[in-house]
Amino acid sequence: MADEGTGPTRRGFFVGAAVAAGTAVAAGATGWLLRGVDGDASTAEGAPTASASPAPDADRRPGITFPDVPQRHLALRVLALDGVESAALPALVAAASRVESPPDAGEVTVTVGYAPAHALTLWPERAAAASELPAFAHDDPAIVTGGDLAVQVCAETASGARDAADAVVAALGARIVWQQAGYRDAPTPHGTARTSTGFIDGIVNPRTAELREAGVWTDAVHRDTHLVVRRMLISASFTAQPVAAQEQAVGRSRDTGAPLSGGGPDDEVDLFAKTADGRLLTPAASHARRAHPSHIGRPLMLRRSYSFDPPSGAGLVFIAFLSDPQTFVMTQRRMDEMDDLMAATTTDASGCFFVPGE
Numbered sequence: 548m549a550d551e552g553t554g555p556t557r558r559g560f561f562v563g564a565a566v567a568a569g570t571a572v573a574a575g576a577t578g579w580l581l582r583g584v585d586g587d588a589s590t591a592e593g594a595p596t597a598s599a600s601p602a603p604d605a606d607r608r609p610g611i612t613f614p615d616v617p618q619r620h621l622a623l624r625v626l627a628l629d630g631v632e633s634a635a636l637p638a639l640v641a642a643a644s645r646v647e648s649p650p651d652a653g654e655v656t657v658t659v660g661y662a663p664a665h666a667l668t669l670w671p672e673r674a675a676a677a678s679e680l681p682a683f684a685h686d687d688p689a690i691v692t693g694g695d696l697a698v699q700v701c702a703e704t705a706s707g708a709r710d711a712a713d714a715v716v717a718a719l720g721a722r723i724v725w726q727q728a729g730y731r732d733a734p735t736p737h738g739t740a741r742t743s744t745g746f747i748d749g750i751v752n753p754r755t756a757e758l759r760e761a762g763v764w765t766d767a768v769h770r771d772t773h774l775v776v777r778r779m780l781i782s783a784s785f786t787a788q789p790v791a792a793q794e795q796a797v798g799r800s801r802d803t804g805a806p807l808s809g810g811g812p813d814d815e816v817d818l819f820a821k822t823a824d825g826r827l828l829t830p831a832a833s834h835a836r837r838a839h840p841s842h843i844g845r846p847l848m849l850r851r852s853y854s855f856d857p858p859s860g861a862g863l864v865f866i867a868f869l870s871d872p873q874t875f876v877m878t879q880r881r882m883d884e885m886d887d888l889m890a891a892t893t894t895d896a897s898g899c900f901f902v903p904g905e
């Protein structure tokens with residue numbers, strides 16, 4: 548296969564980049580963890596040495612399942628590399644991994660996805676499910692799609708995420724198709740975060756290796772995955788509603804994140820629970836019901852979204868990692884039919900990219 552034997556190995560990256568650039572870069576071909584230079588550990592010649600750190604294991608991939616609590620800031624860049632053949636991309640991406648880690652930015656992760664056409668050329672079997680997304684009901688008529696690569700940079704500082712993303716873009720010599728900065732509010736005790744709507748997002752996520760094998764990684768050998776990224780604007784008419792009406796649309800408490808069907812935030816949504824007079828506690832058109840994976844018989848996708856603040860209303864850079872993009876398509880189709888949260892959204896940029904693992 549085109550990816551094998553052409554680039555540095557996982558260990559090669561870690562060691563090679565540490566020596567060459569003074570940064571420690573860990574993890575697979577398209578997910579890196581940037582670490583800063585340890586200023587106290589200079590050699591006798593004054594050359595900086597990298598602060599060594601163990602590479603995350605195969606199930607803990609930078610910017611996907613590592614770190615456990617997603618970093619506070621996102622710099623997303625969807626890029627065009629005009630005139631560059633598919634076969635040339637992996638080496639360009641590998642070279643771009645040698646960027647310096649910005650100071651004080653915590654764990655800085657760089658996660659790169661390939662557009663379906665490139666993925667199908669480079670990894671025809673592994674990426675067989677790669678596909679562009681179809682149009683959906685609440686897409687902006689002028690929605691921006693396309694691009695050759697998606698680069699997701701996450702860091703604990705906004706400037707660190709931006710600087711690292713800019714360095715990767717410069718190293719690739721790429722043109723920006725669309726980009727978006729995002730943030731996550733301070734984490735809840737569960738490691739989830741409130742979006743700019745004030746609701747806690749990311750509660751129902753695959754948190755065990757078994758669930759990730761089913762819903763995130765394409766197979767247990769390579770642990771490839773598909774990245775869906777959509778820039779969604781939530782109308783001010785949604786956020787201006789009384790909280791009770793917003794909760795009916797979402798199907799959860801805005802305060803605690805608990806399902807309207809009862810229990811605590813970690814309890815499952817009970818789709819059958821009713822009031823004494825027979826009304827569904829999780830409303831028919833609520834997001835928690837419409838997005839529930841049980842309807843489509845598919846495993847759970849991993850959602851790792853970031854907020855942004857548009858001029859009015861609220862914004863979400865919806866980010867999900869899935870073993871099969873069709874899980875997203877089927878979920879979104881159900882929400883297009885009926886979903887009181889989705890009805891208040893417009894998506895103005897969108898893409899689906901293949902993220903190769905080992």
Ligand code: HEM
Binds near residue numbers: 779
């Ligand atoms: C404006 C955009 C969106 C917002 C503000 C939003 C918000 C939320 C919130 C607050 C929850 C409940 C807490 C949780 O389980 O995380 C949730 C659940 C969920 N959302 Fe979204 N969401 C958005 C878009 C999407 C999209 C585009 C999809 C996929 C097509 C999606 C899929 C899901 C799924 C699968 C769940 C878990 C449902 C369950 O099993 O209980 N969401 N979302």
